[in-house]
Amino acid sequence: MLDRLKDFDGPPVEWRFAAGLRVMRGQLESGPGGGAEVHAASWVRRREVVLDTALAGSADELARIVAHELFHFVWLRMHNGQRRAWSELLATERTRGELGWSSEWRRRELDPADARLNTRRWREYTSESFCDTGAWIAIGLPGDQDVTPGGRWLRRRERFFRELRSHWNGAWRI
Numbered sequence: 001m002l003d004r005l006k007d008f009d010g011p012p013v014e015w016r017f018a019a020g021l022r023v024m025r026g027q028l029e030s031g032p033g034g035g036a037e038v039h040a041a042s043w044v045r046r047r048e049v050v051l052d053t054a055l056a057g058s059a060d061e062l063a064r065i066v067a068h069e070l071f072h073f074v075w076l077r078m079h080n081g082q083r084r085a086w087s088e089l090l091a092t093e094r095t096r097g098e099l100g101w102s103s104e105w106r107r108r109e110l111d112p113a114d115a116r117l118n119t120r121r122w123r124e125y126t127s128e129s130f131c132d133t134g135a136w137i138a139i140g141l142p143g144d145q146d147v148t149p150g151g152r153w154l155r156r157r158e159r160f161f162r163e164l165r166s167h168w169n170g171a172w173r174i
């Protein structure tokens with residue numbers, strides 16, 4: 001699996017596994033209990049990621065989620081202009097599709113005004129969409145979304161990522 005992640009480049013990241021990861025009242029918890037199940041959570045500035053132990057059962061799913069989390073680190077390395085360009089790309093898409101569930105459910109909850117007002121909901125959606133798209137490109141596996149964007153929108157996203165990577169000598173900077 002590490003071989004599939006060799007294009008990421010940066011200081012070390014600490015990884016942990018925990019069973020039954022979920023978010024309850026905005027707090028990450030593990031073990032039995034209520035709340036919304038999540039695959040992983042990242043603390044990008046502390047360079048820590050926690051992954052749900054259930055992911056260890058599937059090398060593909062683990063690779064996709066690890067790549068998604070690493071793209072949260074990439075997102076932080078980008079400058080504002082690059083993040084804005086990604087946000088504008090999404091704002092002009094005419095699709096409901098996404099490349100992972102994390103961005104898909106957020107896209108469904110957006111109001112038409114969110115992009116224009118650059119709300120917190122919009123900003124969270126754009127970063128999740130960036131990470132789902134990055135994981136799809138870096139690992140080459142389909143995500144867990146219901147609806148995938150059409151070819152025209154996928155090609156625009158791929159162009160964005162190619163351009164981003166070309167500024168970093170072909171690596172994903174984390």
Ligand SMILES: [Zn+2]
Pocket residue numbers: 068069072102128131
């Ligand atoms: Zn995410």
